[in-house]
Amino acid sequence: MATNLWRLDIPLEGNPLKNLNSYLITGEERSLLIDTGFRQDSCRRALTDQLAETGVDRETLDIFLTHLHSDHTGLAPDFVGAGGRIYISETDGAGLRLGLTDGYWRDMYEEYVREGFPREEIDRLWLANPAQGAAPRNWSAGCVTLRDGDRLSYGGVTLRCILTPGHTPGHMCLYGEEPRWLFSGDHVLFHITPNICRWQSMPDALGCYLESLEKLRGLPTERLLPGHRKETGDLDTRIGQLEEHHRHRLNEVLDIVGSAPGRTAYEIAGRMRWSIRSTWREFPVQQKFFALGECLAHLDYLERRGRICRRERDGLIRYSLLP
Incomplete structure (x- = not known):
């Protein structure tokens, strides 16, 4: 991609995301690896082989994680160099540690049951959810937390941290100021739209996401480096498309809630249009x-703005329009 910038294509087998774009900036003393893939053998082999092709000394590797999701963080403790640093935002660092506990997932799954998710399907998630099973282990070693505006320097490039909450509470982009590189993680994707879901620590995830998109509008960018698939078009155009996508989503949710008051979020999600080509049952x-999770983020956004209300009945939360 450039003399000291590499894109590593990490396959996410059986996942509709298809791949992770991991990026490497090489330097004379230390090199920086951005995101790593699931803690799975297929990701480990791909990352190992492609790093070898670059010729980088793995003992010099530091790692930057755009956010806490396991497809980005899973292999970080295994690939950081001796005495190296794993960078992540302060917020997502705390969230990642919390997500390594069974109690965190138990509480979330119980919340989803109250939102209508069938108990028998939730029970299957304990064995099938890669967000749970493919996350990193032995997390504490080498972790350095970052805040909005912090700077890193690798390979002669100064990288500014831009906190962009929404996809996760502490999602962080990296902006290379002189070459105008933007490592956008899962904040701005091109062939697919980022998943925006409910977070206990972020009551209005969609509102936060839309505000974070505005932080990037007008940013001079020569090279767009997203976390999945390939880049297409320019940054401001894509920001507009993502905003329009969520406007359509909000209207869709309002129509579904209005057509039959008292549905659960699970029932509402089952009537939304998704790109996956199968019925909701399948x-x-x-x-x-x-x-x-995405349906809940849109319901939360509408509730906070006085468009809908939620009421609990018989252990389930149901949604209706407000006059």
Whole structure:
């Protein structure tokens, strides 16, 4: 891609995301690896082989994680060099540690059951959810947390940290100021739209995401480096497309809620349009989990703005329009 910039294509087998773009910036003393893939053998082999092709000394590797999701963080402790640093935002660093506990997932799954997710499907997620099973282990070693505006320097490039909450509470992009590189993680994707779901620590995830998109508008960018698939077009155009996507989503949710008051979020999600080509009944349970999370983020956005209300009845939360 450039004399000291490499894109590593890490396959995400059986996952609709298809791949992770891991990036490497090489330097004379230390090199920086951006995102790593799941803690799975297929990701480990691909990352090992492609790093060898670059000729980088793995003992000099530091790692930057755009956010806490396991397809980005899973292999970080295994690939950081001796005495190296693993960078992540302060918020997502705390969230990642919390997500390594069974209690965190138990509480989330119980919340999803109250939102209508069938208990028998939730029970299957304990064995099938890669967000749970492919996350990193032995997380504490070498972790350095970052805040908005912090700077790193690798290979002669100064990288500014831009905090962009929404996809996760502490998602962070990296902006190379002189070459105008933007490592956008999962904040701005091109062939697919980032999943925006409910987070306990971020009551209005969609609102935060839309505000974070504005932080990047007008940023001079020569090279766009997203976390998945390939880049297409320019940054401001894509920001507009993502905003329009969520406007359509919000209207879709309002129409579904209005057509039959008292549905659960699970029932609403089952009536939304998804790019996956199967009926809601045939959806893989992992994809239902992410679809429900996105539905909840849109319901939360509408509730906070006085468009809908939620009421609990018989242990389930149901949604209706407000006048």
